Amino acid sequence: MAKTYITTAIPYVNGAxxxxxxxxxxxxxxxxxYARLRGDEVRFQAGVDEHGNKIFQKASSLRIPVQxxxxxxxxxFKDFISDLNVSNTDFIRTTDVEHVRRCQEIWTRLRNHIYKAKYEGWYCSGCERFVTQKEHDENHGICPDHAKAYEKLSEENYYLRISDFKEQIKKxxxxxxxxxxxxxxxxxxxALLDESPxxxxxxxxVQLTWGVSVPDDDTQVMYVWIDALSNYITVLGYPDQDISAWWPAAAQFVGKDILRFHAIIWPAMLLGLGLPLPKVILSHGFVLANGQKMSKTIGNVVDPMDVLQRHGIDAFRYYFLRHVDTFLDSDFTWDKFEESYNNELANDLGNLVQRLAAIMAKNNLEYSAEQEYCFSGEYIKLMDDFEFARAFDLVxxxxxxxxxxxxxxxPWELAKAGKNSELAECLKGLVARLLTVNYELSxxxxxxxxKISEIFTGNVRPPETPLFPKEQKK
Ligand SMILES: [Zn+2]
Incomplete structure (x- = not known):
């Protein structure tokens, strides 16, 4: 059995x-x-990033212990993943004791590529980052996101020598x-790699305490990179366990805003550890609201929980997997969402199931699948190319x-004319087609x-309530 390892980016848990x-x-x-249905054994990671100043400050402002x-x-986040019916096999938190210990071990193993250096520059404590002189001047010395003056800060930090790996990553x-x-x-x-410092x-x-201590230097705490990115392998047990059965990952899914870290810093870490690089890094676009980026300031943020509550999980996954492009920015509007639910899920699929099941039941017809289902060649090609929205269109x-x-x-005319065997043959052919499509939809x-598989197994019975009720559950 082939082994497939799939990862998702770990969200920073300073919000919902x-x-x-x-x-x-x-x-x-x-x-x-899809990989499981093709016969692979799948390991599927999800998790959360829990260190850093923003979290520390948020907890302090709420007057609760940060842990x-x-x-x-x-x-x-765990509840959200379960609401979306995500079949992850692992959930990692960067405050897990095992993660922290493994992360320190990874740092130690990267030591030949890490050096200490003094840096002086303009710093915003809100952003937790240094800005260039150019950025400082353009903003007239004040961080636009935090309305705070940049401070001149001189700090001694550890650096990962990306230059050791540039050629290899490029190739x-x-x-x-x-x-x-x-x-x-x-x-x-x-291009980013080329100019990456x-x-x-x-x-x-002095700057940061809520994080993983740097081994053998208690004046320093790891910044996000090594702490967070290493989760993809610490969750598999690295370096305590041999991870070669699962690593390299078949695909790592990230948002386009964090692609650069996954395509530059993360590969540098892996190469420094002597590990192979992931086979695919897939970056998806942003979901926009009426063509605009969602932002708290504009007040156009669509809460995924509201979308879920409107028509349930199938409608949610349907919209975001089919009508949101797999790779490009796409729009969400409530109108489009309602339209896709009513015209497509309810009319195309819901009615089809209802119609076929009703006429099968009325004529006391049973259905037993005579063959195993399989994916069409065209479908396989699109799915293997990660063209999910296009595969969904095809289905x-x-x-x-x-x-x-x-x-x-x-078929109702065959029934009326009493042509029973023709009717049975016709309906069974249609159900077989539906179930093949159902398999590709799954x-x-x-x-x-x-639910659809159950309806058409053995004695066919139409669903007692429509699969996609038209009245809004709001
Ligand atoms: Zn700032």
Missing amino acids: PHIGHAMDYCLADTFAR EYVNKNAQS AIETNEMRILPEFRKNEVL DVSVSRST WEKVRAINRQIDEKK PFLPNVTG
Whole structure:
């Protein structure tokens, strides 16, 4: 059995889950379910990033112990993942004792590529980062996000020598040994890699205390990179265990805003550890609201929980996997969402199931699948290329084709004319088609496809309530 390892980015738990996180989970879950149906054994990681000043400050402002704060938020992400019916096998938290210890071990193993250096520059404590002189001047010395003056700060930190690995990373990207998806982001990443400086991987404990201590230097705490990125392998047990059965990952799913870290810093770490690079890094676009980036300031943020509550999980996954492009920015509007629910899920699929099941039941017809289902070649090609939205389109075209066939074959007329064997043959053919399509739909819509299989197994009975009720549950 082939082994497939799939990862999702670990969200920073200083807030509630948003639509962007949902995209990671839905895409990765679709791929995981597809891989399982193709016979692979799948390990599927999800998790949360819990260190850093923003979390520390948020907890302090709420006057609760920081561990208590992250426990609560980690749980809300766990609940969200379960609401989305994500089939992850692992959930890692960067405050897990084992993660912390393994992370320190990773640091030690990277030591030949880490050096200490003094840096002086303009710093915003809100952003937790240094800005260039140019950025400082453009903003007239004041951080626009925090309305605070930049401070002149001089700090001694550890740096990861990205320059040790640039050539290797470049070659891996160019030869597709590490595939960057979508393809058009490849050149972007290569340009960034070219000009990428060594990255600072620690902070003085004067700046940051809520983090993993740097081994053998209690004046320094790890900054996000080594702490967070290493989760993809510490969750597999690295370095205590041999991870070669699972690593390299088949695919790592990330938002486009963090692609550069996953395509530059993370590969540098892996190469420094002597580990192979992931086979694919897939970056998805942003979900926009009426063409605009969602932002708290504009007040146009769509809460994924509201979308889930409107019509349930199938409608949620349907919209974000089919009508949101797998790779590009796409729009969410409530109108489009309602339209896709009513015209597509309810009319195309819900009615099809209802119609076929009703006429089967009325004529006391049973159904038993005579053959195992399999994916079409075209579907496999799209799924293997991570073209999920296009694969979904392909399957939906088949749903519509079955509807057209029913209209053409008019099984109700065969029933009226008493042509029983012709009727049975016609209906069984249609159900067989539906169930084949249902199988291809199942990685996208695990809930409703499970119900549909049940409806058409043995004695066929139409669902007691419509699969997609038209009245809004709001
Ligand atoms: Zn700032």
